[in-house]
Amino acid sequence: MASLSLTLTKPLRNVGLYVLLMVKAFASLGEFRLYRKNLFKQMVRVGIDSIPIVALAAAFSGAVTTVQTAYQLVSPFIPKRIIGSIVAPSLILELGAVVTGFILAGRIGARFAAELGTMRVTEQIDALEAMGLNSIGYLIVPRVLAGVVMFPVLYVVACFVGITGGIGVAHFGGYLEAGEFVAGAREFFQPFDPVFGLIKSVVFGFAITSISCYKGYYTGGGAEGVGRATTDAAVLSCVYILVADLLLAIVLL
């Protein structure tokens, strides 16, 4: 009976634990000197080091979207520039943020969970606490903050490279001229679209880093526990990216 109620309330307890962790992290936000050095290290790891893989994925997303849209739009009544009208907003609204989010969920989520989990399992976090350091402020705040700040940068990179890749494939693949593509993209461009993308990227950045830090920070059960935390962090990040994507689209569009 007791174990049943424990099983039933486990998701709620997890949510509570996660919220408490975030509240503590926000409370430590003022102790800038504590995490300043670590913050920039994490920013380079999250942001700068991720640029090549994000650019690669975005370029391929843009190129594939362009080719497939061109393949689908075979009616002679639809002007070719509509390909640009479809590809550019797709990248700006959805692919730029989500593809980057999935890449970061695998690349950063797993790394953060493994780092923190190992520190937890080898009792380094306890040691920090014993030394009187605020472990949350020292370990979690810079990581989450790095995600929130650097994810929009990666989003901009993804959009830029993705649209450039789309234009490149359209132009050199003989699907439509670069000018046509740009004209089509301009036709249905709304200034709110990239702003919405930026909001998404901030939310995704927060979701990925906070979930993986939570999973790593509360790891238990030795080496196996670290492995489980790493997997959980990557999978949960992806799931919550999708959930957040849908919620934001409903709320903001």
Add this chain to the structure above:
Amino acid sequence: MKYGNELKVGIAVVLSIIVFIVGVRYFQDLPIFSGTLELYTTFENADGLIVGNPVQINGVRVGRVNEVRLRPETRNVLVRFQVDRDLQIPEGSTTRVSGLSALSSVSVVINLADARRSAVSAGDTLTSDQTDVLGNLVDQAPRLVHRADSLFGSATTTLNTAEQLLARPESDLRQTLVAIGTTARTVDQLLRTEQQRLASTLESVDTLATSLADFSTTNQDSLSLAVQRLNRSLTQLERNLTALEQTTTTLDAILQKVNQGEGTLGLLVNDPGLYHRLDSTTTQLNRLLVDFQQNPKRYLKDLKLVEVF
């Protein structure tokens, strides 16, 4: 380097902010460095104009539509758009909506006024001149379709009737067609059988024409003389006829006068007074003569000459 990480992050953030702003302005089709001018115009009918549609001058994109709003109080559409600041659009320039929203994008087209007029400034309203050619066409369309429909209907009926007529072997149309066919066959046969004779007839006609031509060539002089004479006679005749006509006209006028009782002749013809007087005179003369015969002495009393006898 001591601040290596900070520098990298700073460069990345600043570059992405620049790319973001430039990219947004690029896709809004705004000049990236120079400013823009925001103007207004109103349309009776926006024809599917939406935010982001291009603004064109002479077919070149110079700006974009920022707002399309229906104003219920005036029942027209207020359109806010921005154009390049360097364009110097003269005052009095007009706008219109161009394009079909069903086929391609709609755009606002600015017709520039005389370039010597001063340029508009931000917030000005341009007047629109909209000629709704397509709308008129669309209004006419149902009637056209209706007429075409009825036309097709009657054509179908006619064709059906013709078909039915042709299907009945005793129908007039069918018999007529059969008769025409028979006639054509007969003519064909005739032509074929009479081919020889037709050829010879045509040959004779040809010979006749040739000899006629020969004849006219050899007797050309006398022919022309005869024709000249004939011509002269005809001219004379014409002159005589003209004179005759004039005479007839005059006679006609005289007779008309006579008829109306004008002139002596007219009075003579129309006035019975003379006749009556003549009649009574004759009667009296008759009586006088009778009296004279019976009583000659009454009258011859004074005639000495008669006494001699």
